[in-house]
Amino acid sequence: MRILYLGDIVGEKTIEVLRQNLDTIKSENRINLVLVNAENVTQGKGLSEKHYKQLKQLGIAGMSMGNHTFSKSEIKNYINDATIARPANLGTSYGKDILYIQYNDKRIAVVNMLGRVYTYTPLDDPFKTMDKLLDRIDADYILVDFHGDATSEKKAFFFNFAGKVDAILGSHTHTQTADEQVFDNTCFITDMGMCGAFDSILGDDKDMVIQRFKTGMFEPLKCATGNEYMLNGVILDFGLKNTITRFNKKYILNEK
Secondary structure, three states: OEEEOOOOEOOOOHHHHHHHHHHHHHHHHHEEEEEEOOOOOOOOOOOOOOHHHHHHOOOOOEEEOOOOOOOOHHHHHHHHHHOOOOOOOOOOOOOOEEEEEEEOEEEEEEEEEEEEOOOOOOOOOOOHHHHHHHHHHHOOOOEEEEEEOOOHHHHHHHHEOOOEEEEEEEEOOOOOOOOEEEEOOEEOOOOOEEHHHEOOOOEEEEHHHHHHHHHHHOOOOOOOOOEEEEEEEEEEEOOOEEEEEEEEEEEEEOOO
């Protein structure tokens, strides 16, 4: 089985970039299933129902989230029935702590976890939470999107659960790392990177971010615009021997 997992999608225009290119990407890379991190889609924070439906129309099989899961409160109205894995170590009854996806005769479990280092949100221990989930999960393949800041926390989580899951994929920093590896048949990368405007700072308007640093005034940011976009993620091959390959390409947005 070959899965394309795309890192944090930043901004609504990136949906159009996917609409124009995803079918070709799937065909060229013989992709069976596409998963994405969707926590930054709507105005850079959260996921509206409109944009969730647009991603589903593109054939996205499942989505994971992160610290902005509930930044758009309307998600509470649809998340229970959505193909979304919300952070399992958040203290909420909304949504799924395990997302199951069926592909032919294979059952895939997607888990989303939030890191606690440099995080100011009250969270359950991701290690203890994962131990409890493993007692419940019934699937052929298990993928974990670990959404966090600290590289050490992600790497510790990886080595702790290597051999117990098929992939642990970092997200949140919006910068793809070059440390993909497989240990005990578990695929890992510290961060998958982001999908968004290339001429940006982590997907946001670069001038607005620069002003934040220069003035200390934390005014709301806007997603960057332009016509050059990058899509970052990983391609996972699952079988007797699991493999991981970085995916990173630039695309021109053809605006109509």
